[in-house]
Amino acid sequence: MGNILWHLRGSVTLNGNQDSALDGIEGLLGAQYKTVIERGSDHISFDDPLWRSMFVPNWLAMVMYDRGHFWTDNSQGTLLLYYDLRSLHGMLFCMFAAGLAFFFGMADQGLQSGLAYAAFAFVWLYGVNMLLALIRVPRAILEAVRE
Template sequence: MWNFLWHLRGATPVPARISDAQVLERVEKLLADQRKPVIPSRPTELRFESPLWDSPLGPNWLAMVIYDRGSFRIEHGAHGRRLRYDLRSLHGFVFCLGAAIIFFAAGVMNARLPGGVRYAAFAFTWLYGMNMVLAWARVPRAIRKAVSAE
């Protein structure tokens, strides 16, 4: 129910001139560029798992840095082919929630309960919210660009 907070789901159309294998190659290259290790599964699907603690000092400017798990699959439908993706940022969510708890404790010690709530809300919104706003803008664009690249 609440998993929309740590999931990014979407789809992008696949151009007719590109085969399924080419689409998956392009997605695999995108994942390699984003430093996400690919786990092959089915012929029309790719997955990755990359816990945040695997490379805590890795590059944080990458579009998909916040996501720890994801899947990409090609669907054939009445309106053509689409690449569906489901990306998860649960580890980032939990990390930012933990940081918010620390800010809550500091706020309670300095400004009582209302101050603690304000500090925690600000910390969580800033840490997680800003990462997600950037990801919601950058990740779908990167996927579309990878799929439709000439």
């Protein structure tokens, strides 16, 4: 599993066939209020900009992700489901909130306080959400393909 600042990538070994796994992923995306934009025989993708999903429940595992792609591969003799999820819109929103916190902190006690407020706001808003996603999203994907 790999993760850069706004991506979550990983893979899951599939025990069943790819059609049932992709059906499970499609069901997961529906339960997470994610709009499927493409489904093929070996892949499924969603695109759900932050502004389109502002009023969905915020406790969902994939709430921070605005775009994603799932695909299967059987080239090594084992059927794998790969995923690449992007949280760019969520990260930009959290950076904007951190910028506001910077200005409030700077107005209150100066530059150093503004930087501290901004860092705290970004880590709290984005960091905690990504930490939770690192735990919850792979688990949700596993549950969706194991059914």
